[in-house]
Amino acid sequence: MTRKVALVTGGSRGIGAAIAVRLAAEGADVVITYARSAERAAAVVKEIEAAGARGLAVAAEAADAGMLVAAVERTVAEFGRIDIVVGNAGIASFGPLEEVTLAEVDRVLAIHSRASFVLAQAAARHMGEGGRIICVGSSLAERVPYPGWTLYAMSKSALVGLTKGLARDLGPRGITANLVQPGSTDTEMNPADGPGAEEERRFTALGRYGDPADIAATVAHLAGEGGRNITGTTVTVDAGTTA
Template structure:
């Protein structure tokens, strides 16, 4: 596999969870990384400091993925600092579960704003300055294809929209050699979704492999799709779910 050494990556929502693991993986592969955070300032700055080692530079930028100006300014700032952009990972997302009668329109708008509009805005801004042959990777969800609990309809809708957006953008950007793909995680162990929660055994019952995945599993796939070797993969939505959707 070719290298992403000295490439520049921009990752939304990189201060914790899956996003943090992606930041860590791409920087360890030799990429310079800018990532956004919304609330976890101490964690974000600590991560940036930890990973910046003289070989790579990692910077944390405060931005709200639902705020068009905020996310455009963050991408502009990263481009100003690094002078280049090769990889965009749209990781920031929110999930607010509620049964249909209980869905608040503000929560609906927030999920659409972050999970769909924010992905579009970041992609539009990044593509304007991205080098030809770049990589755009959206973090979707296996929920786009299968929801196993009531209350996840709006979240599933937003992630299905990301998969559709990915296919269209792959066509738009193909002439520049920029690939656009979606990674669709299934049950992944994080602080927000621990493998020992009260629902974990039920969830495992839906997974063919009978276990949760890890943040590292997702980061490894993202790193592969970010690599020059993945140049013939575009417009794809790749489930990484242990067989939740099969």
């Protein structure tokens, strides 16, 4: 990925940070977006630079379409191009179906579904042959093993259709689009030592949580030369939860 430029949303922590650092290790310059902590984002940029790449952190709320478009434009302005886009920003949202408000529905869909569309649309305007668009979804789009996750699963399921549509729209230009679906992954949002962790492990075939590095490795493959003939598909990295 030498001389490639990547933009990773939600790149200040967890899976997004792991993806950003891995892409930098593969040779790409990396821009990350963050919603809250400029300090944590700066720490990830230092890791990117330690890997020998150029890094930049841009404040952008995933629910704000204008800020996402501005992040793409800033990437192109600062680095002269954009080759890889990873839509990773997300939030947890669960609870009894009867208590979900329409405001929460709009918020979750904006962050998980609309943001991925807006990001892909904005990036596609600047991408050339070999461009990569990768969304990070969830294995809950394929299997919902317990109640309370209807809205979250719905918002992530939309990414399947988005990915297939992007593959058809952008394939003639040599741009691929793929979806990576993590299962239970050890992050602040869902720690491997959290109160529900043992129950989640029982749903997996391997009996373990994933690590953000597992997701980053899959994204790196799809973003690199090895992913040149993979498009419109979903890769689920979930320790066999959906098996």
